[in-house]
Amino acid sequence: MSCANDFGGGTFVHQLDARVRLFCGVLLALAVALSARVLFACCWLGLGLAVGAAARLNARALLRRLRHLNAFMLFLWAVLPWSVEGKTWCALGPLTLTEEGVRLAMNITLKGNAIALLCTALVSTIAPQRLGWALKGLGLPDKLAYLVALTIRHTDVVHEEYGRLRRTMKARAFHPRFSMHTLRTIGYAVGELLVRGMERGERVVAAMKCRAFDGRFRTLDAPLIGWREAVCVAATVLCAGTLFVLERV
Amino acid sequence: MHVCEGVLGWPVLAAGGAVAAAGVAIGLRRMQVEDTPKTAMLAAVFFVASLVHVPFGPGSVHLILNGLAGIVLGWAAFPALAVALFLQAVLFQFGGLAVLGVNTVVMALPGVAAYYVFRALYGTGRGPMCVFVLAGVLAAGTVLCSGLLLTGALAWGGRAFLRVAGGIVTTHMPVLVADGLVTGAAAVFLLKVRPDVLPPSRRESRR
Structure with missing residues (x-):
């Protein structure tokens, strides 16, 4: 696994300021989550597809992302249509599918995919090294911004460490099976990862202190919000507001 | 989960969002x-x-290990797990x-509870077996509590979701057992290698 993302590119979406994209992504995700009608969920999905197309998302990587979400949706479709009480839509033997149940499952599926598309296009296209900076730019505490920036970096490090650990276990003829021995060994491996992570974290903070770390999250560049970002925020707020109001009148 | x-x-x-923001703060x-x-x-x-x-x-x-995260990190489990979930x-x-x-x-609140229970009971027995049982039971309990919180969150949306939640919790029963056993072993390892990683018992921190 690498934290380099699959959704790089040079479209105008990628050139927008990371803070603005994160803000718009979260705002739109919340607006979609508040929607409760199938028609509006369709509108949101259409918007998600449009933004995804504008960002020229890699179709294969996108489908891989949506697979996990839609596996859960399949499970919902297996349960909800006959569990919600309401008007009978059609009867399959002893099971009666209700109109309300089908509508609910349809709504959730559309909404889930719409949010996933919007967030992938707007937020997942941010270069990982900019995420901490974007959070700080949106007014979140420095410690949290540091935590995000360092966790992204350390995830790769720890993953490599885990790979090394597994190889040393393999060299000692460890073969995972369904047994207490396997569970105990994996427990020891997790403990070892924690100990090494702890010690590495201590070395990292010592090195950071040598470089004048005082807890403040500093960046050298502070790009201004340009007209494109302003248009993007305005369009997002307008879009979310319009659909929100239209659904409730 | x-x-x-x-x-x-x-x-x-x-x-x-409100509870998570308070916990992270x-x-x-x-x-x-x-x-x-x-x-x-x-x-x-x-x-x-x-x-x-x-x-x-x-x-x-697959493992969840939010019980172990709570025991090792205490309240810092909130920001740590929030960041991990954000990245996921x-x-x-x-x-x-x-x-x-x-x-x-869902992930961090039972973990923080596990931290306090661990601290309260840690001093009563120091043998590896005691720590294994304590950490294992707490980790399994943490996964169970996470499942119950998830059930509550889903059930808020309507009774039909109770069936969905029931399905999720049932499929997590093996995770609960595996998580408990792995966490127990990890806690024993930490006790032997770096006991300072485990939280101090209440009696010790008072000293």
């Missing part, structure tokens, strides 16, 4: 600035450990940004 986008209504999202306040890299490293360990698949029965389960949402679309608050509460 997390809920996907689109399933929950706004009251649950708002409540989850408390966790950040209690975490010294010098501890940031260490906490980030541990968040990364839990991120990676959640990708580990363990053979279990005929199939395999951004990088893999596991969970999501709108449901980040709910997922953080």
Whole structure:
């Protein structure tokens, strides 16, 4: 696994300021989550597809992302249509599918995919090294911004460490099976990862202190919000507001 | 264990967001600035450990380890797990940004509870077997509590979701057992190698 993302590119979406994209992504995700009608969920999905197309998302990587979400949706479709009480839509033997149940499952599926598309296009296209900076730019505490920036970096490090650990276990003829021995060994491996992570974290903070770390999250560049970002925020707020109001009148 | 986008209504999202924000704020306040890299490293360990698949029965389960995260990190488990979930949402679309608050509460709140129970009971027995049982039972209990919180969040949306939640909790029963046993072993390892990683018992910290 690498934290380099699959959704790089040079479209105008990628050139927008990371803070603005994160803000718009979260705002739109919340607006979609508040929607409760199938028609509006369709509108949101259409918007998600449009933004995804504008960002020229890699179709294969996108489908891989949506697979996990839609596996859960399949499970919902297996349960909800006959569990919600309401008007009978059609009867399959002893099971009666209700109109309300089908509508609910349809709504959730559309909404889930719409949010996933919007967030992938707007937020997942941010270069990982900019995420901490974007959070700080949106007014979140420095410690949290540091935590995000360092966790992204350390995830790769720890993953490599885990790979090394597994190889040393393999060299000692460890073969995972369904047994207490396997569970105990994996427990020891997790403990070892924690100990090494702890010690590495201590070395990292010592090195950071040598470089004048005082807890403040500093960046050298502070790009201004340009007209494109302003248009993007305005369009997002307008879009979310319009659909929100239209659904409730 | 997390809920996907689109399933929950706004009251649950708002409540989850508020509780998660409070938890993260408390966790950040209690975490010294010098501890940031260490906490980030541990968040990364839990991120990676959640990708580990363990053979279990005929199939395999993946670990959650939020009990271990709570025991080792205390209140800092809130920001650490929030960050790990944020990255999972951004990088893999596991969970999501709108449901980040709910997922953080589901994962971190039982972990923090496990931290306090561990501290209260840790002093009563120091043998490896005591620690194994204590950490194992707490980890299994943490996964169970997370399942119950998730059930509550889903059930808020209507009774039909109780069946969905029941399905999720049932499929997590093997995870509960595997998580308990792995956490127990990890705690024994920590006791032998770096006992200072485990939280001090209440009696010790009073001294």
